Amino acid sequence: MKKIINDPNQAVQDMVNGFVAAYPDKVTLIPETLAVVRKDAPITGKVGLVSGGGSGHEPAHAGYIGKGMLDVAVAGEVFTSPTPDQVLEGIKAVDAGEGVFLVIKNYTGDVLNFEMAAELAEAEGIQVEKVIVNDDVAVEDSSFTTGRRGIAGTVFVHKIAGAKAEAGGSLSEVKQVADKVVANVRSMGMALTSGTVPAAGKPGFQLEDNEMEIGIGIHGEPGIERKPIASADTIAQELTDRILDDIDISNGNEIAVLINGLGATPEMELYIVNQKVQAILRDRGIEVYRTYIGEYMTSLEMAGCSITVLHLDDELKPLLDAPSEAPAFRR
Amino acid sequence: MKKIINDPNQAVQDMVNGFVAAYPDKVTLIPETLAVVRKDAPITGKVGLVSGGGSGHEPAHAGYIGKGMLDVAVAGEVFTSPTPDQVLEGIKAVDAGEGVFLVIKNYTGDVLNFEMAAELAEAEGIQVEKVIVNDDVAVEDSSFTTGRRGIAGTVFVHKIAGAKAEAGGSLSEVKQVADKVVANVRSMGMALTSGTVPAAGKPGFQLEDNEMEIGIGIHGEPGIERKPIASADTIAQELTDRILDDIDISNGNEIAVLINGLGATPEMELYIVNQKVQAILRDRGIEVYRTYIGEYMTSLEMAGCSITVLHLDDELKPLLDAPSEAPAFRR
Amino acid sequence: MELDVLKTVEWMEQTNEKMQAKKDELTTLDQPIGDGDHGINMARGFQEVVNKLNDTEYNEVSAVLKDVAMTLMSKVGGASGPLYGTAFLKISTAVKGAGTVERDLFAKALTEAVNGIKQRGKATEGEKTMIDMWSPISEAFQQASDFRPEDMMEAAQAALESVKELEATKGRAAYFKEKSVGHLDPGAVSTFYLFEALADVWKGDN
Amino acid sequence: MELDVLKTVEWMEQTNEKMQAKKDELTTLDQPIGDGDHGINMARGFQEVVNKLNDTEYNEVSAVLKDVAMTLMSKVGGASGPLYGTAFLKISTAVKGAGTVERDLFAKALTEAVNGIKQRGKATEGEKTMIDMWSPISEAFQQASDFRPEDMMEAAQAALESVKELEATKGRAAYFKEKSVGHLDPGAVSTFYLFEALADVWKGDN
């Protein structure tokens, strides 16, 4: 394991400290937690927006804190959901009486811990609503299973729910628009290598030099299919097809596209993937309203990428374009 | 070599196409070149700002195109300066009669090709000025040698010269402020692994599992010292000390800091480095006006980071903070 | 079986020792069908439990177990934190007021624990989770009144064999569907160690 | 030595063959003290040169060499592109008007080429660059009138030995200072192959 860290067991604490030290006039740490919060929170008249989850996905989640996006991001250990007491502190720090909205990615750990925090907050008289993001089409969706994972599409939920809250939307309005994003966003990823959890010291999985893994998650979980490395065009085609097979987007519809790097992939490669993705969309007559390329939701130093498609409408477009001061998503 | 590409010899062309496809309303490709240009160039009354160099440093250089930063970025093959004819096309595309300013990183190849382009442009009656960025303190500075390399500090030159040009600064005013940035910016980097040039197929250098290299450049050039991996704190201390030994910044002075990832380093590690850098600066009484963390000037999928310090004054601060629509440096 | 405050603390100490020793094994089990942190989570959690117990005076088994529950809940995170936390909270509530916990009471408490985990995680038996270790051990406890630690471990061992053959439908392992068959479930294995530690303490009884 | 249009084209074709064959070697030489692209640059450049020459009719050696210069200048980039380009441009200018280029004229042209490279790159002999191959070969040409291809290659071989021992002060290799000693300079080696190709064409003279 080659990492620029101090003690592996202190990596998350060091990271959170380093993040706050970068933007000391904008954010602060809630004492005795790993929760980073906007300095001006709670903001009178505004619904509080809470996200978080395991660490290792940087710039998620603290990078999305700022005017127009999140109010607080609660970090857990690497790939481990934060605990209910920490999430509760985050909720309390941003509640201005208008209620608090939780963005949760669909993993058992995240759901359990955030829901317990929500129950505790409600017991203290705070109104809480939530959305569970499940955009990963690689995973089968069924009410009898855990269901689909939440991956890079979560960034669009942060952006759009954040814009709605910043614009003074009520708790139920924020929930409504967040639900709409979740209903209209799909993603799928692939990897060439896996990252290494600092405290584990060895990679989540091993691939041969000529292998890639399709349908990986963002926690070093192996994917659904292992096969020989294909060209960027083939990869782009496979992921985009799987996404478009899963959502009804037709000729003339408008979408936003996110080509997301998983941590170790040069941006060059993301642009190469984008070339093909845009060609596929053009061929299908789908209008691309906005394209985002870069590292938005990573998995430590995993080499690979994910593609996210968000079906837009006249409500979502201005919210996507609304100003944001979050360091990882400036508009 | 594990890369998401098509033909290694087409990687740069595919990348440039994919970049333009991401921002079709903002940028376009100059026909038969690898030069990406602002769609609204040449801009009446504005000095044209040109940068570029070998590819493999993404988001540099095209990511810095946009209102408030560059007008055109000319890409060469991976780690290879673009040719004079391509740079000339870039210059011609952005000259609005106010002259054109070139930001060149100090490598023999870049200097030769850009200077030849400048001569050709002047022969066509275009006024050209330039700055040569040489911020890398790892390299000895002497008038008898090639001199120091230009690395991540170049981003500050783009930002500040870009803001000056956007504000209507004359060619000589743009040059003056760019020279000031170069005089006041210092950087140094280190790596845990080296990247692989697609057409070469093997990494620039090999490090053992317990080794790191201090003082690397951004082209896979090995560094000046190879030694056992140290902690993030030790690394931050060494790089920051070397930088501060080289520039006169004292108690109470204000600076901007850039913690730059070289391609494969998780942002988590950059924050961990930042924690220590900020502590060192605090101890020295140096005021940090702005901190930037992320991938700004990379070296393919190199794992490692560089630290850049820019000594600010009342002229530079507002230019650093001026609006920018460049996708890789939004303000 | 007679769990008093001292023995309960000893149970947790022995559990912690096992979790530290098995940290890498549990993490490795969590890599092919999970995210490779279960050993780290358990080692961190039970170390905090032991720290907490060593810092506190207790008069009642229930109080010890409540602190175990709260510590796991607030120090582990992930899926296993709330689930283990819920289990211990249920046991703590069930044994409230008892100076020493006898087998019958403990058997009743275990039923509560299993129900708590099921409810919290919206899962049931046969989904290749820790439930497939908690539940058969709990069932074994309900049977014979001359139940011995060896019997418990026999049930645990049998559960270990069968959990391997299940296909996961809950937790991260569910993403691998039929590929999860043939792998052990890390949460079931950490539960195995928890009860192995109990068996060791219990054997020291007489 | 008698370079006419045909032989000049042949020289470039043979150079290209060598650059393709030596691409990996030149790139590998550029890794320890450079950025690992010199072979790629040379292979790309001379392939384009050959494409250009095959597409064009020429009446004069000078015209061939001018196209070589312009192609290298516009297709290579890096440090080597403008330097090789300048060298060929100087040779082209020096041989302008000559139907066939004899040894004396070529020797004069080489002097111009060396000066051109030096001026362009602000470097001189002994700085561990391609100059340390161009310059000794050019000097050798100036000496004896019965100069043969074997003599040229002897000078080239000697230059190859001595360039290794130099410390770089120009180009990327300069960043490695004393560490550059013991390594061959990739640009000097590609220049070696350029003249080796010339020797092969020249030997076919008689």
Ligand SMILES: Nc1ncnc2c1ncn2[C@@H]1O[C@H](COP(=O)(O)OP(=O)(O)O)[C@@H](O)[C@H]1O
């Ligand atoms: N819904 C569930 N019900 C019961 N146990 C579960 C459930 N989901 C996961 N588990 C258990 O949790 C274990 C994983 O724990 P851990 O790795 O610490 O958390 P995470 O999955 O969040 O990384 C699994 O091996 C399984 O036994």
Ligand SMILES: Nc1ncnc2c1ncn2[C@@H]1O[C@H](COP(=O)(O)OP(=O)(O)O)[C@@H](O)[C@H]1O
């Ligand atoms: N200033 C200079 N003068 C003469 N030759 C130089 C100079 N700088 C570099 N070179 C030559 O160029 C070669 C490197 O070429 P190449 O790798 O293609 O370009 P780059 O260094 O831009 O990657 C060196 O080996 C050296 O021979």
Ligand SMILES: [Mg+2]
């Ligand atoms: Mg986990």
Ligand SMILES: [Mg+2]
């Ligand atoms: Mg180069």
Ligand SMILES: [Mg+2]
């Ligand atoms: Mg896990």
Ligand SMILES: [Mg+2]
């Ligand atoms: Mg080179």
